[in-house]
Amino acid sequence: MNTERQRTSRLLEILIVFLRLGLTSFGGPIAHLGYFRDEFVTRRRWLTDSAYADIVALCQFLPGPASSQAGFAIGVQRGGLLGGIAAWAGFTLPSALLMLAFAYGTSVFSGPWGEGILQGLKLVAVAIVAQAIWGMARTLTPDIVRGAIAVAAAVAVLFLETAAVQISVIAGGAVLGLIFCRNGDPTTTTHMHSGVKRRKAIVALVLFAAIFAILPLFDKLNSPALSLFGAFYQAGALVFGGGHVVLPLLETSLVGPGWVDHETFLAGYGAAQAMPGPLFTFAAYLGAVAFANPNSLAGAAIGLIAVFLPGLLLVYGAMPFWDALRRQSLGQAAMKGANAAVVGILVAAFYDPVWTSGVSGAVDVVLALAGFLALVILKAPPWTVVLALAAAGAIFH
Template sequence: MREAEAVAGGARWQEGSPGEVFLAFLKLGLTSFGGPIAHLGYFRHEFVERRRWIDDQGYADLVALCQFLPGPASSQVGFALGLLRGGPLGALMAWVAFTLPSALLLAAFAYGASSLGGPIGTGAIAGLKIVAVAIVAQAVLGMAQNLCPDRQRATIALAAAVLAILFTGAWGQVAAIAAGGAAGLIVSRADGTPVSGHIRFPVVRAASLLCLGLFAALLVGLPLALAVAPSQSLALFDAFYRAGALVFGGGHVVLPLLESAVVDTGWTTHDQFLAGYGAAQAVPGPLFTFAAYLGAVLTPEPNGLLGAAIALIAVFLPGMLLLVGVIPFWDALRIRSGTQALMRGANAAVVGILGAALYDPLFTTGITSPHAFALALTCFVLLVVWKAPPWRVVLVAAAGGALIGLL
């Protein structure tokens, strides 16, 4: 390792150290607005072009791996880059630095939201629920264009939406994704494109198998442990772990899973849920930090900062375990036509699930008047046509909601 040093914020860190990784990702955690696709662009600029931690081919391979797995793709890419640069501690520092700023902001919002009273405060909260409709509609549109480009996959998406509407809850969504993957094996095998390149990270197979075993043990063992020894802390961890383990397709797709976990159980209300989701669009960093807000506002204890910490760790943990577990085997898996076809079908099903969530709970609870619909439509046009950054659109929606509250 070279003896050159990186200088930031008055501190000097040897290249490749966890400190260097932390400072590099802290800058991105404070400034990376725009969602997972934008985050991947920021990462490429910072770590491929500027710092040259990895080349373009290696970065493309890494992005492909993280999009293949459940979990927050941009956070998984950041975690892997930290692993590459600074080893296991570097991976942890990358996750903490990229995640902590938005998690703290959303936890603070959870404490402050209840103090917002009167027509202006109530209207601003309503505006956050309204903008969530526009943001998810934009996500559905973009994902449909990329993941459902033909009649077969559009039909898979439609069937998944119907399943998710008829069979509410997390298991209905899991069934829709499984059915979509099975359909993809039948109708999408011929659509594969050749892949090339290699991913070489310092992960031995023993460590990867340990991570895969821990992922499966938690997924199966947490519900069994709850049945034997009920505990609200364990139930909270299980709910958010399960949501993080079953999310394919990006941050927005976690919405229906978390809604099932915390609203259907009575832990929080639709209004609290949607207000927090709207606020999550106005902060930098990964959308999965929405979990910190939910953990803080839940009615049963643990809540507050402890609840936020439990929910945040639980929702990110499965994606990171899978990433470390799969890295040594990815090259062999991704070239198989069956794997590619299954993921095409599963991704199309994800579009359908997100479309169902756009209707319920977003539209049914956020759009309650003609004024609300007009504001949602305005936000959608700002996002899709004017390409306005989401955080600015959130501010417009909050101001518009406050104005509606005064009318």
């Protein structure tokens, strides 16, 4: 009885923590990783920096929404599969419900005040990502070799703008780690307890592949629900490089066949920029406004589940194998290089798109710096920085 009560309490804790993050995590997937690090590494100490970097590296390797996959993996480690589902639900539902409300005609970020608030939220992303880089660089690039790997990774991501560049950069970092980071005794400290049995992981991977393989059949069954599910599942299964990359895939899958018109698609995309939580919840909006049935609430549910499902199946299936690789001495050397590459990827993302799209003048520089100092020196809770910079953006813009 006590064990069951403790499990229920832990699941409730996971849900509440991620629900708060889902309500306050503005700024896109890179900023979300900063929020997660602050919450689970710095504040709650559920993870070490190395363990968190392992999760980030794994999720960057896989297609799908990296920040949502990272949150799901943290939930799985903390409370098993139900913990992962609780983490995903808590982080996803606030944004999904807001996008559903927008689909019914609610427009929050319109007019000069709304645009100013949106600009303030972009500056929140600047401060959050800068804080993440500051903390992770000190832990994961403590020597010249790993610092050089991080710099090389940042340069590669900035100048080689392809969908698969992040995967290549992390793989390259792992190779460099094998070559240059093998000095010293392998650590026996376990960083990442996946908590996933290999049998269950294999089932998840087979399910992912089986659904993907039968997608062409969905259009032939003359079922609008299956066709809508297939369009979203395919987009979620093929996207690499973060939430924004899914947008052209969704446009091709939904605007092309006539599920959604171009103007409605762009209106939802604009609203999604102002929402907390994962950008993939744009799918809830698209499912709700689809011209043909299912649409409304049923369409939103189909879109939301289908676009997230492939990424969650992949990360659940990969977790135990990733952990086994990391435990080997060669695996540990590779992870040192891969973790350094993750820092470089964050640096590149900080410049473009976080800095380039968020900072447009001296006032923005001052506000972003104030947010960074509040987080790093004053240890202010992230949600207070969100409110402060959103208000400042409304005032100054």
